[in-house]
Amino acid sequence: MATNYDVIVLGSGPGGYVAAIRCAQLGLKTAIVERELLGGICLNWGCIPTKALLRSAEILHYAQHAKDYGLKIAGEIEADLEAVVKRSRGVAKQLNQGVTHLMKKNKITVHMGEGTLTGPTSLTVKGEKGEEKLTAKHVIVATGARARDLPFAPADGKRVWTYRHAMTPPEMPKKLLVIGSGAIGIEFASFYNDMGCDVTVVEMLDRIVPVEDKDVSAFLEKSLTKQGMTIMTGAGVEDIKVSDKGVKAKIKAKDGKVSETEFTHCITAIGIVPNTENVGLEKLVEMDRGFIQIDDYGRTKSKGLWAIGDCTPGPWLAHKASHEGVTTAEAIAKELGNKDVHPHPLDRSNIPGCTYCHPQIASVGLTEEKAKEAGHQVKAGTFPFIGNGKAIALGEAEGFVKTVFDAKTGELLGAHMVGAEVTEMIQGFVVGKTLETTEAELMNTVFPHPTISESMHESVLASYGRALHI
Template sequence: MADKYDVIVLGSGPGGYVAAIRCAQLGLKTAIVERELLGGICLNWGCIPTKALLRSAEILHYAQHAKDYGLKIAGEIEADLDAVVKRSRGVAKQLNQGVTHLMKKNKIAVHMGEGTLTGPTSLTVKGDKGEEKLTAKHIIVATGARARDLPFAKADGKRVWTYRHAMTPKEMPKKLLVIGSGAIGIEFASFYNDMGCDVTVVEMLDRIVPVEDKDVSAFLEKSLSKQGMTIMTGAGVEDLKVSDKGVKAKIKDSKGKVTETEFSHCITAIGIVPNTEDIGLDKLADMEKGFIQIDDYGRTKSKGLWAIGDCTPGPWLAHKASHEGVTTAEAIAKELGNKDVHPHPLDRNNIPGCTYCHPQIASVGLTEAKAKEAGHEVKAGTFPFIGNGKAIALGEAEGFVKTVFDAKTGELLGAHMVGAEVTEMIQGFVVGKTLETTEAELMQTVFPHPTISESMHESVLASYGRALHI
């Protein structure tokens, strides 16, 4: 006889486990199905452990530049790769245990195993307990995504890596090729560069981090090049020959010239593939390039079947998945008769993006170019960190904040940052956009001194020709 629930969540990543918790908070009998580790890719192999790695690289960088701060460190500064990776895995384990605790605290049933839909409101789980049959009034698919392989050189974990291999390297690459300059590619390029590796980044488009504002892309390329990284834009890897000793890559540059270069290792960061095959979605949901098509609340075309996170249209970010999880949980509770919940559809224009390279980048909303393409008359302003006292005191004077406004209404259309701690600062503009703020409110907001966040205020002033410190 099948176990019956109000809601079953298939997948326990940041979308799935948050959805399950919110369902439980709303009094729904909830279960979660997970085939590998609670917390999914983000907690175990993505967002969090990569930040632990990057933190180690950051500390190494500061130690190597101690004299810039009037400090002397005796002896040679070097990285212990095994210890760095061990620390990262320890952080991931701690968070995995935290999710396990949250499941128990919220009385969420956990079924470990491979879940397959047998209908919009039923599934089977194959695991250590054999085959279990589960049914629910509603099912949320939160199966996430995985790294896309190169068609001519699949990742083998030895010489050709995905992000997952790059997090637990068996050896330090001597010469590393990174294919793709999105968030994942640039973060690993930055990490291995700081760790002392010779890094080359190849990007097919005409600039790195191409979803960002072009001013951010230009600044980051200049900064990474200054750090010793080789950046090739408008370029492509046409072939990759893998051997026990390394990889030989045929790279066509922006002028059409093809050269063959040897590397010890290669990281492919060319996008993701949704985990939607072989889980019983046939005829239950509309699909586009493998991604489940949903409405603004997570509904699929089948009544009772919902989807959230990286297996649905982007942006493919953990915080977007978590927000979707709450929205969908509340929409389900409303359908089940809860009159006290009022779910709101997701506004994709208010989802921030953060990349934890060195220097960091962060953004929300429209770039200046996208704002103009959308028909806005634009006012945009930039304030450099070199005009900010706290940034200078910290020795972090490289960077800027850029804001984009609608010239007619004063609406904040977008904000774009590069530099120290901008991934923490961006939330100020996210709150502003969510509250539909204009330049007037932002100009009247008092920012504490001395903080790097004062650059946010100055960028707003600069958009209207009123910057005080440049």
């Protein structure tokens, strides 16, 4: 006998559990199927615990530079790796328990086990209770993704790590190779560098954090190099030999020369693979490189079957997944007769990106280069933190804010930041873009003083030759 629901969500990451909560808020009988931990990768093994690690590294950095702030700390400052990891896992556990509470609060039934679709709106779950059969009027697939392995050096958790291994390291690396300079690679490179490790980053493209504006990439590379990292762009790892003592990597540099270098550990951060195999999806959806193809509301080609998050086309970000979860939940409610919901499609151009390295980077919209490629006549302006009183007072005067506008219409096309706390500031520009603001509204906005956010205002003024403090 099958258990029936209005909606079943397969996967409980930031897309899945948010979708389930919104469905429940809309009065739908809702269930979640989860094979491992409520909250998914982001909460348990991704976004949140990595930020806890990075916070520890940041505190260590400040302690080691206490004299820059007129302070003396007696004795040597040391990192206790075991304690740092323990704190990070504690943060993840607390939030996992929070999601468990939210499921109970919203009367969402949780089925722990491996879910497999037997049709667009039916599935079996093999878990603690044996095999359960579930049916629903609608099913949302939110199975997420996992780290991509190097074909010639799959992660073993000992010497070759993915992000998951890097979060609970058995030992502190002495010499670390990081392959890939996207958000995950750069965040771990920054963490281990601050913790005292010798770090080398190898990026195949011609600059690090290649999705960011070129000015941000150049600034970050200069900053990380100054901090002691070795950055190799336009380079590739051709082979890795793993032993009990470490890894030997053959690296082809930008000039074509191949050298062999020894490292104690290696982190691979070369992208993701969607978790869409062995779920029963093959005949039910269209896929591109394993990613489920959907419309703007999350519908697949099979009626009643929806998909959201990292198992669908990018950007592969937690906040994008959560937003999709709400949109899809409301679209389902509307199909089931709710006339009070008005779902809106996701505007991918308004999704911010944040990288929590040191210094932080954050952006939304088009880079200056992409804006020109798209045919816009561009006005762009940059304001450095050295011209900002709060940044100087904080001892964080390295960084800048850059804004990109359409010269004809004044439309805000993109904003790009690097420096202290920019991941908190970017939302101001995200709201502006969502409201379709122009330079006029931003110029006429009063920014509080003294704040680093004043640099946002000044960058807008700089785009039009009106900056006041440079």
